[in-house]
Amino acid sequence: MDKLEKRLKEDAGLIKVDLAPxxxxxxxxxxxxxxxxxxxxxxxxTPGTSLWWASSLTGLA
Numbered sequence: 164m165d166k167l168e169k170r171l172k173e174d175a176g177l178i179k180v181d182l183a184p185x186x187x188x189x190x191x192x193x194x195x196x197x198x199x200x201x202x203x204x205x206x207x208x209t210p211g212t213s214l215w216w217a218s219s220l221t222g223l224a
Contacts, residue, residue: 182190
């Protein structure tokens with residue numbers, strides 16, 4: 164696998180691509196929006212989770 168991996172990386176390094184400015188802008192905006200989503204943690208606590216565990220383990224609710 165090492166030889167194959169090395170050849171694939173070498174081949175990938177030879178690929179040259181030009182993107183239209185519109186596509187570059189769309190990609191940049193998409194990457195920025197995903198970074199913002201990662202930085203904003205979703206804190207949606209479900210209040211019934213502990214009750215669900217207690218009732219499923221003890222049979223009481």
